[in-house]
Amino acid sequence: MREITLTVNGQRHELTVEPRTLLVTALREELDYRGANVGCETGRCGACTVRQDGDAIKSCTRFAVQADGATIETVEGLADDDELAPIQEQFQENHGLQCGYCTPGMLMTADTFLRDADDPSREEIRDAIEGNLCRCTGYHNIVDAIEATADQLGETE
Amino acid sequence: MSDAEDVAESVFGSSVERREDVPLLKGEATYTDDIDLPEMTHLAIRRSDHAHARIVDVDTSDAEAMDDVVAVFTGQDVEDSGIPNAIPTAWDLPNLVQPKYRILALEKVRHEGDGVAAVVAESRHAARDAVDRIDVEYEELDHVTEPRDAVERDVPEVHEEATDNVGFDFELGDADAVDEAFADADHTASVDLRLPRIIPNAMEPRAAVADWDATTEEMRIWMTSQNPHLHRMLMAAATLGIPENKLQVIAPEVGGGFGSKIYHYPDEAVTGWASMQVERPVKWQATRSESYQTDCHGRDHDTTAEIAVDDDGTVRGLRVETYAGLGAHLSQFGSATPSYLYTTVLSGQYQIPAIHARVVGAFTNTTPVDAYRGAGRAEGIYVIERAMDVAARELDVDPVGLRKHNLVPSEDFPYESAAALVYDSGEYEHGMDTALDHVDYEALRERQAELREEGRYIGIGVASFVESAGLSPSEAAGNLGSQAGGWESAIVRFDSTGTVTLFVGTADQGQGHRTTYAQIAAEELGVSMDDIEVVEGDTDRIPQGMGTYGSRSASVGGGAVARGAREVREKARRIAAHQLEASVDDIEFSDGEFHVAGAPDRSMHIQGIAHQAYLGHDMPDDMDPGLEVTNFYDPENFTFPFGTHVAVVEVDPDTGEIDIQQYVGVDDCGEIINPMVVEGQVHGGIAQGIGAALFEGASYDEDGHLETRRMDEYAVPHSTQLPDFETDNTVTPSPHNPIGVKGVGESATIAGTPTLVAAVADALEPFDVDHLDIPITPETVWRATGGGE
Numbered sequence: 004m005r006e007i008t009l010t011v012n013g014q015r016h017e018l019t020v021e022p023r024t025l026l027v028t029a030l031r032e033e034l035d036y037r038g039a040n041v042g043c044e045t046g047r048c049g050a051c052t053v054r055q056d057g058d059a060i061k062s063c064t065r066f067a068v069q070a071d072g073a074t075i076e077t078v079e080g081l082a083d084d085d086e087l088a089p090i091q092e093q094f095q096e097n098h099g100l101q102c103g104y105c106t107p108g109m110l111m112t113a114d115t116f117l118r119d120a121d122d123p124s125r126e127e128i129r130d131a132i133e134g135n136l137c138r139c140t141g142y143h144n145i146v147d148a149i150e151a152t153a154d155q156l157g158e159t160e
Numbered sequence: 161m162s163d164a165e166d167v168a169e170s171v172f173g174s175s176v177e178r179r180e181d182v183p184l185l186k187g188e189a190t191y192t193d194d195i196d197l198p199e200m201t202h203l204a205i206r207r208s209d210h211a212h213a214r215i216v217d218v219d220t221s222d223a224e225a226m227d228d229v230v231a232v233f234t235g236q237d238v239e240d241s242g243i244p245n246a247i248p249t250a251w252d253l254p255n256l257v258q259p260k261y262r263i264l265a266l267e268k269v270r271h272e273g274d275g276v277a278a279v280v281a282e283s284r285h286a287a288r289d290a291v292d293r294i295d296v297e298y299e300e301l302d303h304v305t306e307p308r309d310a311v312e313r314d315v316p317e318v319h320e321e322a323t324d325n326v327g328f329d330f331e332l333g334d335a336d337a338v339d340e341a342f343a344d345a346d347h348t349a350s351v352d353l354r355l356p357r358i359i360p361n362a363m364e365p366r367a368a369v370a371d372w373d374a375t376t377e378e379m380r381i382w383m384t385s386q387n388p389h390l391h392r393m394l395m396a397a398a399t400l401g402i403p404e405n406k407l408q409v410i411a412p413e414v415g416g417g418f419g420s421k422i423y424h425y426p427d428e429a430v431t432g433w434a435s436m437q438v439e440r441p442v443k444w445q446a447t448r449s450e451s452y453q454t455d456c457h458g459r460d461h462d463t464t465a466e467i468a469v470d471d472d473g474t475v476r477g478l479r480v481e482t483y484a485g486l487g488a489h490l491s492q493f494g495s496a497t498p499s500y501l502y503t504t505v506l507s508g509q510y511q512i513p514a515i516h517a518r519v520v521g522a523f524t525n526t527t528p529v530d531a532y533r534g535a536g537r538a539e540g541i542y543v544i545e546r547a548m549d550v551a552a553r554e555l556d557v558d559p560v561g562l563r564k565h566n567l568v569p570s571e572d573f574p575y576e577s578a579a580a581l582v583y584d585s586g587e588y589e590h591g592m593d594t595a596l597d598h599v600d601y602e603a604l605r606e607r608q609a610e611l612r613e614e615g616r617y618i619g620i621g622v623a624s625f626v627e628s629a630g631l632s633p634s635e636a637a638g639n640l641g642s643q644a645g646g647w648e649s650a651i652v653r654f655d656s657t658g659t660v661t662l663f664v665g666t667a668d669q670g671q672g673h674r675t676t677y678a679q680i681a682a683e684e685l686g687v688s689m690d691d692i693e694v695v696e697g698d699t700d701r702i703p704q705g706m707g708t709y710g711s712r713s714a715s716v717g718g719g720a721v722a723r724g725a726r727e728v729r730e731k732a733r734r735i736a737a738h739q740l741e742a743s744v745d746d747i748e749f750s751d752g753e754f755h756v757a758g759a760p761d762r763s764m765h766i767q768g769i770a771h772q773a774y775l776g777h778d779m780p781d782d783m784d785p786g787l788e789v790t791n792f793y794d795p796e797n798f799t800f801p802f803g804t805h806v807a808v809v810e811v812d813p814d815t816g817e818i819d820i821q822q823y824v825g826v827d828d829c830g831e832i833i834n835p836m837v838v839e840g841q842v843h844g845g846i847a848q849g850i851g852a853a854l855f856e857g858a859s860y861d862e863d864g865h866l867e868t869r870r871m872d873e874y875a876v877p878h879s880t881q882l883p884d885f886e887t888d889n890t891v892t893p894s895p896h897n898p899i900g901v902k903g904v905g906e907s908a909t910i911a912g913t914p915t916l917v918a919a920v921a922d923a924l925e926p927f928d929v930d931h932l933d934i935p936i937t938p939e940t941v942w943r944a945t946g947g948g949e
């Protein structure tokens with residue numbers, strides 16, 4: 004067992020984990036951040052995507068001990084209490100989710116992508132979310148939602 | 161529609177944002193794996209690593225001795241407990257062989273993935289570790305994975321009772337009439353079609369949490385279910401033997417299904433049974449590999465189709481023979497899907513006077529096969545659409561022209577096909593023209609010819625479909641062998657303060673029922689959507705239900721909601737008449753308000769009447785208090801959504817690359833409750849249709865091991881592999897559905913695959929390619945165009 008520290012959505016947690024505990028498991032089961040979902044545990048689906056020190060990562064692809072000391076942001080941290088973040092609003096408006104299982108990961112990937120992307124093309128958006136699988140939407144509306152968010156952010160800048 | 165129609169801005173028919181979304185977007189929704197109970201244990205299942213083997217011995221002692229292991233159980237332990245222990249089929253056929261399907265294997269394993277033993281431990285890690293320490297001694301047997309081989313070759317039998325591995329031998333149609341048509345027709349053409357196995361790939365793997373209360377002998381099971389009432393019934397009657405009135409099944413948020421979460425699998429029964437043994441809550445969560453090995457696969461057809469056609473393009477007959485893989489066990493709709501659901505749509509949108517189909521269902525040492533989005537209808541439409549294209553090549557005519565020549569004309573509805581269905585309504589040519597207009601078909605053909613001159617290969621694929629949706633009238637289904645009803649049930653309840661609660665027996669996995677049902681009730685009752693709650697997915701809250709599959713929720717579930725709401729409204733009208741001292745016939749209804757004809761100021765709002773109904777102080781003489789109705793809606797027929805999809809692709813014969821340049825889907829699903837939701841269903845459906853055409857397909861190696869066992873080995877389409885979609889709708893209401901709805905869940909998956917295959921085959925016409933089996937990979941193209949020769 005190892006003691007580690009994770010700062011999740013601004014809150015510092017100390018926890019004891021087995022060396023083989025995946026980051027996603029620590030977040031979900033030890034700390035009860037159940038937004039990130041597990042679709043494959045092999046780094047293929049992206050449902051477990053969170054932000055670690057600013058980068059979107061698949062939290063099933065690393066052990067919790069490797070994230071010791073890291074700052075983690077999960078889907079639970081996107082909205083400001085009751086106010087949805089722009090990316091969340093646009094997913095709703097553009098019907099970018101159906102069952103919602105891929106959504107937490109998709110949102111974290113998209114939100115991270117939009118921090119650096121300036122007026123991205125649809126193709127660039129498709130490239131950005133390539134590692135996040137969605138079986139329900141066929142991606143079209145997800146691309147719409149991300150495009151609309153980029154427009155919205157562009158206008159307010 | 162009803163007299164609520166004059167509501168100024170109709171909720172029914174508008175793109176209302178989904179009320180499901182906010183918790184999902186915030187990561188607050190509860191899926192099964194998010195459930196955590198005090199004292200909960202974790203279960204893992206030891207699965208066979210052989211395709212076919214006799215179990216000689218199962219030694220659990222090492223596993224039992226491990227830290228944190230609570231108990232280890234074998235198939236023998238389950239059998240010895242005396243529970244019924246037999247997963248049944250839901251559809252009988254005249255000569256169907258129904259071998260016993262136990263929740264853990266006894267004596268023999270029949271596919272890689274069959275459960276042999278189960279571990280209950282304090283943690284998921286501990287359970288999974290211990291499973292590996294169970295020592296199973298096998299005596300390996302020969303195996304078979306291909307349906308045609310299973311029947312025709314000298315291979316071992318998967319089940320002793322199924323001679324030559326034949327699970328059923330099914331026929332539909334008139335063989336003599338077909339023989340005559342073929343003898344008479346000017347041309348015949350044939351095509352061999354292999355539809356590989358599709359793994360459904362709901363993003364949420366299956367899971368269950370069981371909580372047995374030994375004191376009250378009550379069981380509560382949360383699970384990834386498309387139909388909790390069906391699961392309750394099957395676990396009560398067929399596997400666990402718990403009285404149905406002591407068993408609660410809850411489907412919390414469910415992360416996609418596409419058919420795979422309809423069925424009663426061994427796993428939830430083992431989880432429930434284990435909870436009864438250890439008297440603690442037990443959670444089982446499948447890994448992705450477990451899902452691939454055990455979620456029912458779709459399709460697996462090996463088909464020969466022959467079509468007879470005259471010089472003028474008139475189709476005279478269709479003859480189909482199919483070997484359909486059933487897998488190692490008969491899943492609930494494993495017999496219905498490749499028999500009735502498949503053969504009855506073989507007429508497609510066309511007038512075909514003579515049809516005959518024979519389907520041999522074959523047991524193989526593989527994952528069970530059952531309904532996957534499009535179930536049976538996708539396979540059937542694929543056959544007729546490929547046959548039409550091959551016939552067009554034979555006649556050297558435009559495939560669209562050939563189709564149009566044979567369409568069922570609008571004035572012929574209801575239309576009785578030679579494949580035993582009565583289509584309710586259709587405007588097939590209108591749908592087809594709408595789709596063709598989107599791509600400017602004539603101009604596109606010219607461009608195609610020009611580009612060919614330059615050595616570039618554009619292909620235009622057009623496929624039309626009709627789907628039998630909304631399973632189904634109970635009596636008709638019963639006559640054909642169904643062991644379940646085809647109705648849906650809804651309770652429409654006004655609360656005493658005027659809010660409304662709908663309890664509906666379907667179960668959502670992303671379709672947005674809580675939004676669309678509220679739209680239906682808002683329309684019927686003239687009440688704001690904000691005052692309407694929708695409850696689904698819990699057998700203790702919703703007394704009865706059939707569930708969500710077969711594109712049935714909007715039409716059958718929505719039909720029950722509408723009928724229930726209308727009945728409630730009529731009761732309210734009588735209360736209004738009584739309290740306004742007018743005759744019932746003089747009471748008019750609009751926008752939630754009942755008023756006396758000609759005296760608009762004498763009125764009562766339906767929400768106020770609800771209050772009166774629960775006060776009960778001033779009711780009509782013969783009327784009980786309360787304002788609540790339970791409706792069981794049993795449709796009089798299937799509904800028949802239809803449409804035409806068009807794909808434009810460019811194929812590079814040198815590399816085999818296929819570039820989808822345009823994809824148009826025109827669907828007619830009858831009346832549309834929420835256009836945004838319909839569009840979403842069509843998008844997702846197209847994605848799965850294209851996936852099957854170009855990327856997906858499970859395969860077994862020569863040892864009978866699933867080769868595509870991980871997400872990096874099975875090609876679920878990702879964002880860069882799919883194009884933007886253009887969608888459009890025509891609206892031909894279903895004449896018999898209470899709200900004119902036909903349903904849309906499966907349509908686009910049915911259309912997508914033949915559309916893409918047609919497009920690629922069309923592009924490769926100069927190479928004399930008239931058909932390519934799916935998935936059409938770059939290598940398939942490269943070989944078909946002479947690469948490697």
Ligand code: FES
Binds near residue numbers: 048049
């Ligand atoms: S669960 Fe992490 S990528 Fe699938």
Ligand code: FES
Binds near residue numbers: 105416
């Ligand atoms: S919304 Fe269901 S997997 Fe994306």
